[in-house]
Amino acid sequence: MIRPALGVLRKDLKLDLASPGRLAAVVLFSVVTLLLFSFAVGPDTSSLQRNTAGYLWLALTLSSTLALGESFRLEVEDDALEGLLLLPVPPAAIFYGKATANLLFLLALAALLVPLSFGLYGASVRGSFLELAVIIALGTAGLAGPGTLYSAMTARARGSDVMLPLLLFPLVIPVLIASVKATSLVLLGDPMGDRGAWFALVGCFDLVYWTLCGLLFGKVVDA
Amino acid sequence: MSDLPPALRATALSRGYGRRWALAGLNLELAAGRSLLVAGPNGAGKTTLLRLLAATLRPTSGSVEVLGKPPAAAREHLGLLSHRTHLYTDLTCLENLRVAARLGGRDLSKDRLGALLERVGLAGRGGTRIRECSAGMRKRLAFARLLEKDPDVVLLDEPYGQLDPRGFDFVDQLIAELASRGRTLVMSTHLVPRAAPLLRSGLLLVDGRPTWVGPAADLPSAMSERLA
Numbered sequence: 001m002i003r004p005a006l007g008v009l010r011k012d013l014k015l016d017l018a019s020p021g022r023l024a025a026v027v028l029f030s031v032v033t034l035l036l037f038s039f040a041v042g043p044d045t046s047s048l049q050r051n052t053a054g055y056l057w058l059a060l061t062l063s064s065t066l067a068l069g070e071s072f073r074l075e076v077e078d079d080a081l082e083g084l085l086l087l088p089v090p091p092a093a094i095f096y097g098k099a100t101a102n103l104l105f106l107l108a109l110a111a112l113l114v115p116l117s118f119g120l121y122g123a124s125v126r127g128s129f130l131e132l133a134v135i136i137a138l139g140t141a142g143l144a145g146p147g148t149l150y151s152a153m154t155a156r157a158r159g160s161d162v163m164l165p166l167l168l169f170p171l172v173i174p175v176l177i178a179s180v181k182a183t184s185l186v187l188l189g190d191p192m193g194d195r196g197a198w199f200a201l202v203g204c205f206d207l208v209y210w211t212l213c214g215l216l217f218g219k220v221v222d223a
Numbered sequence: 224m225s226d227l228p229p230a231l232r233a234t235a236l237s238r239g240y241g242r243r244w245a246l247a248g249l250n251l252e253l254a255a256g257r258s259l260l261v262a263g264p265n266g267a268g269k270t271t272l273l274r275l276l277a278a279t280l281r282p283t284s285g286s287v288e289v290l291g292k293p294p295a296a297a298r299e300h301l302g303l304l305s306h307r308t309h310l311y312t313d314l315t316c317l318e319n320l321r322v323a324a325r326l327g328g329r330d331l332s333k334d335r336l337g338a339l340l341e342r343v344g345l346a347g348r349g350g351t352r353i354r355e356c357s358a359g360m361r362k363r364l365a366f367a368r369l370l371e372k373d374p375d376v377v378l379l380d381e382p383y384g385q386l387d388p389r390g391f392d393f394v395d396q397l398i399a400e401l402a403s404r405g406r407t408l409v410m411s412t413h414l415v416p417r418a419a420p421l422l423r424s425g426l427l428l429v430d431g432r433p434t435w436v437g438p439a440a441d442l443p444s445a446m447s448e449r450l451a
Binding site for chain 1: 277278279295298299301302303305307308309310311312313314318322323325326327328352353361368372
């Protein structure tokens with residue numbers, strides 16, 4: 001199970017490197033989204049600083065639907081997914097390999113967006129950078145797990161670009177709320193010491209999502 | 224008498240799309256090492272049958288067994304060459320072959336992969352991206368993937384499609400080789416007179432129903448009688 005999952009991960013990373021233009025479009029979209037928030041709020045620096053966590057997570061969430069959709073478009077383009085199943089690669093290995101590849105991409109995207117959002121909104125970190133990195137890792141995992149499952153479900157559907165966010169957003173709202181809250185506490189300070197609970201909540205959602213999605217993935221892609 | 228299960232067994236196998244039956248009530252048993260040629264007009268259910276046997280499609284009713292197991296559990300023994308080539312268009316021919324070998328648990332050397340490409344007529348094309356390949360080249364690469372896996376049960380859906388005359392000869396040689404090595408073979412094609420001498424049994428499907436079963440050599444005449 002681990003070996004084929006690593007093989008799928010390696011294959012997805014190779015595909016990403018083979019066509020960097022595809023990912024550049026997602027990165028550009030996320031940067032433009034951050035810029036739009038700053039234009040929409042205007043020169044109210046305190047409002048931008050206060051809401052940096054929300055804008056950052058919205059940009060990541062919106063961009064994730066593009067990246068996740070793209071990840072499975074490649075699999076259905078010439079029925080490559082069917083080919084993977086026939087090799088045979090276990091469906092769970094396909095899920096964990098692809099979900100990890102999507103997670104790595106979202107982490108790389110976040111690594112770009114965090115300093116950019118700090119620059120645009122004038123935000124700073126009152127907590128530690130390690131805590132910021134941990135909550136971003138946990139939150140993006142909460143997007144990548146169910147996102148991978150839903151992108152597999154919608155890849156062959158008519159209007160898949162619309163279907164994916166329609167299905168995914170309601171499911172990830174709890175993770176999004178908890179990630180925004182935890183990130184805000186890291187950025188703005190946490191006088192009541194609440195952030196640990198929010199971190200744990202996102203971690204619990206990750207555990208449930210990644211376990212359930214791994215189990216359900218076979219039902220989605222097999223025949 | 225052997226206790227070995229047949230290589231392929233389909234029991235009352237049916238698949239419907241909405242109110243239309245693509246395949247209805249097919250019973251089939253194929254011993255290991257035997258070969259079957261499936262023929263029929265467009266929409267007769269040939270592709271549906273092969274996809275059901277490979278478990279890339281779920282039957283509406285009935286069941287399939289491959290080497291005594293459900294097909295999804297016997298995929299390591301199954302190879303399917305379908306209309307879709309299962310390739311990643313952003314990768315090169317060699318990368319596609321290597322990815323398939325690695326994910327199938329067979330880490331082949333570059334020389335071995337190069338030899339496979341040469342065998343299917345793609346020598347010197349290892350670095351060509353699939354996006355830049357013709358349909359015939361993609362089909363040849365799909366054959367290379369099949370040869371790399373070397374499964375016990377081989378399902379070929381229109382293997383002559385998209386190929387040039389030299390490709391036709393390659394397919395003929397491949398079928399003869401697979402048969403001589405004891406592989407179980409099910410093949411669908413419209414080029415029945417060409418394929419009939421190469422395979423043992425024949426099955427004619429019309430509107431999803433088996434209408435004739437017999438030696439493959441008699442399939443062309445059965446078709447002209449029943450499809451006239």
